[in-house]
Amino acid sequence: LAKTTQPISMDSYEGQEVNITCSHNNIATNDYITWYQQFPSQGPRFIIQGYKTKVTNEVASLFIPADRKSSTLSLPRVSLSDTAVYYCLGPNSGYALNFGKGTSLLVTP
Amino acid sequence: EAGVAQSPRYKIIEKRQSVAFWCNPISGHATLYWYQQILGQGPKLLIQFQNNGVVDDSQLPKDRFSAERLKGVDSTLKIQPAKLEDSAVYLCASRPRQGGPLAKNIQYFGAGTRLSVL
Numbered sequence: 001l002a003k004t005t006q007p008i009s010m011d012s013y014e015g016q017e018v019n020i021t022c023s024h025n026n027i028a029t030n031d032y033i034t035w036y037q038q039f040p041s042q043g044p045r046f047i048i049q050g051y052k053t054k055v056t057n058e059v060a061s062l063f064i065p066a067d068r069k070s071s072t073l074s075l076p077r078v079s080l081s082d083t084a085v086y087y088c089l090g091p092n093s094g095y096a097l098n099f100g101k102g103t104s105l106l107v108t109p
Numbered sequence: 110e111a112g113v114a115q116s117p118r119y120k121i122i123e124k125r126q127s128v129a130f131w132c133n134p135i136s137g138h139a140t141l142y143w144y145q146q147i148l149g150q151g152p153k154l155l156i157q158f159q160n161n162g163v164v165d166d167s168q169l170p171k172d173r174f175s176a177e178r179l180k181g182v183d184s185t186l187k188i189q190p191a192k193l194e195d196s197a198v199y200l201c202a203s204r205p206r207q208g209g210p211l212a213k214n215i216q217y218f219g220a221g222t223r224l225s226v227l
Contacts, residue, residue, distance in 0.1 A: 034214040043113070043200050043218025044152065087151055088152070089214060096142070096165060097202075097216060099151025 011105040018075040020103050022088030025069050033071045034089040038102070044087060048073070048106040060104055075105075083107045111135065113219035116199050121225045124183035130147055130222045134182070134203030138179040142166075142216065143176055143186050158184060159206070188224075196226045 006022040024033065032050040037059075048055060048062045050071070055062045061074040075082055083106055090098035122128050128215040134141050139160050144152035154220065157165040160181040169176070173192070180183040188195055202216040 032211065032214060042220050043202065045216045045218065049214060096154040096157060097152070097214060099153070101149065102151055 004088045006088050006100065006103045008010050008101065009010070009106070010076055011106050011108065014079055014107055014109055017079050018078050018082075018105060018107075020073045020086055020088075020105070021070060021074070023070045024088065024090060025080065027068055027091050029059075031091050033062065034059075034066070034097075035060070035062065035071075035073050036087040036097075038085045038087065040084075044099070049084075078105075078107045080109065081108050084105075113156070113201055113203055113217055115199075115219035115222055117222055118220065119223050119225075122172040122191055124193055125226050127187065128135055128191055129188075130186045130199050130201075131187070132184045132201030132219060132225075134184070134201070134214065135217055137204035138143040138203035138217070140183065140204045141178055141184050142219075143184070144202065145220070146198045148204070150198070155199075171176060177225075191226045193226050196224055198223050 004022050004024045011016045030050045032051050035047050036044040037047045038044040042064040046056055047059045050062045050064050052064050085102040085104050087099050087102040111136055114129050121129055141158045144153040144154050146152040155169045158178045161178050174188055176186045191194045198221040200218050200221040202218045204216045
């Protein structure tokens, strides 16, 4: 399966904005860009997806440039409870999700 | 709406023993997945069911792993005999059958079963 590239880890202080960028050079034309969040001892949870430009929901914003070869997940004013692993999903075939290693975000006071 | 239920939450066994995990998906979800998540890695698909039929089991180590979903609802994943490298979290996920491109990548995960093989 094709891979994505994202930082292994990031640190942030409470109240800051966190941006996690993922590269997905060979995303298919019909693929959406999808991000999941996983807290310790829990299964992954879908947080946002988009096709192009910008998508915003109550959890995060997703910025996708015109070439769609990368995307940036933006978490506004993070809190301690945003400490988690964030996965940018790779292109997939069928309906199986293609997880990489994700970005481990640590938020400290 | 109840989420995906899995049991047990934790299991410790010795190598060469057998173990089984149970999953009850969200009501009405036709598609069910089992993933294996090794520490420090993302989940990896083991098997996908559509109702009670297997859609994809290409990454399931069939010499020791088996899974069934007899009535198209609950599912069981079994390992026999277990090896040390099977130590991982086993996650079950489900999604509705219907849905276009927007729904394709949205799956609902249980909390998983953490297996330790000694």
